[in-house]
Amino acid sequence: xxxxxxxxxxxxxxxxxxxxxxxxxxxxxxxxxxxxxxxxxxxxxxxxxxxxxxxxxxxxxxxxxxxxxxxxxxxxxxxxxxxxxxxxxxxxxxxxxxxxxxxxxxxxxxxxxxxxxxxxxxxxxxxxxxxxxxxxxxxxxxxxxxxxxxxxxxxxxxxxxxxxxxxxxxxxxxxxxxxxxxxxxxxxxxxxxxxxxxxxxxxxxxxxxxxxxxxxxxxxxxxxxxxxxx
Numbered sequence: 001x002x003x004x005x006x007x008x009x010x011x012x013x014x015x016x017x018x019x020x021x022x023x024x025x026x027x028x029x030x031x032x033x034x035x036x037x038x039x040x041x042x043x044x045x046x047x048x049x050x051x052x053x054x055x056x057x058x059x060x061x062x063x064x065x066x067x068x069x070x071x072x073x074x075x076x077x078x079x080x081x082x083x084x085x086x087x088x089x090x091x092x093x094x095x096x097x098x099x100x101x102x103x104x105x106x107x108x109x110x111x112x113x114x115x116x117x118x119x120x121x122x123x124x125x126x127x128x129x130x131x132x133x134x135x136x137x138x139x140x141x142x143x144x145x146x147x148x149x150x151x152x153x154x155x156x157x158x159x160x161x162x163x164x165x166x167x168x169x170x171x172x173x174x175x176x177x178x179x180x181x182x183x184x185x186x187x188x189x190x191x192x193x194x195x196x197x198x199x200x201x202x203x204x205x206x207x208x209x210x211x212x213x214x215x216x217x218x219x220x221x222x223x224x225x226x227x228x229x230x
Contacts, residue, residue, distance in 0.1 A: 025108040029222050031096035032118065036215040038093045043204045043211075049086045050201045056083035057190050064149075064183050070172035077154055078168040080146065084139060085166070087193065089132045090200045092207070097122050114221055121214045125207070131200060138193040145186055151176050 056079045063076040097118065100106050109115040154173045158166050218224070 021108055022110070024105070025110065026222055026224075028096060028100055028105060028108065029114075029218050030224065031099075033215045033218050033224070035093045035096050036211040039211050040208055040215075042091070042093070043208050046088055046090065046204055047201060049088050050197055050204075053083050053086035053088075053197065054194065056080075056086065057194055061187055061190060064187065067175070073173050073175070074168045074170075076175075077150065077158065077173045078166065080150065081155060081158060081166050084143060087135070087139060087197055089135055090128060090204055091132070092125050092128060094122055094125070111221070114218070117214060117217060121210055124210065131196070131203070135193075135196050135200065138189070138196055142186075142189045142193055145189055148182055149175055149177050149186055 060076065060080045060083055063072055063079065067073045067076050100108075106115065109118070151173065154169050158169050160167070
């Protein structure tokens with residue numbers, strides 16, 4: 001009788017622990033889905049900004065070679081300034097996944113298939129740091145070279161000190177150096193920055209698809225509704 005009572009108590013405790021762990025597992029999965037949705041929303045905005053930057057850089061290249069009037073030079077100063085502003089860094093929100101890893105709670109994922117799908121998604125973004133660093137280096141190279149062609153005082157006048165909004169300059173904003181060789185070097189630097197931006201854009205487009213696929217899979221696997229309710 002005593003043996004039966006001890007065994008039953010052990011069984012009940014195991015069941016209680018199992019229920020607690022399954023509840024904790026579902027909470028982590030909810031957080032991962034929320035991170036994936038956050039990624040998707042941010043990445044769509046990122047793609048819009050990249051397109052704005054691409055278009056601005058295309059116009060900059062054209063205007064560097066065709067800036068024969070004051071209006072063209074106003075547009076050139078404005079576009080070269082906002083083009084770099086819109087060339088954003090790719091990023092991803094992996095807070096929930098990293099928290100599970102650091103706390104040793106990846107073990108809570110009771111299904112190997114679930115664990116593999118989650119791991120595959122976050123492993124695919126391991127090279128993100130390299131991509132961001134390359135983007136930053138090429139942005140810096142372009143910005144540092146701008147001072148050889150553009151008047152920094154004009155850039156300063158274009159910024160609203162309170163809102164940080166950028167407006168086209170007034171008057172006839174001349175270039176400080178129109179040397180063709182110098183301008184060609186600047187265009188080459190634009191080319192290499194745009195190249196890494198295109199890579200980031202393609203990567204982001206792929207991640208939107210993968211994030212949506214993983215979120216749908218987890219939502220179905222754990223029986224979570226659209227609002228992530230049970």
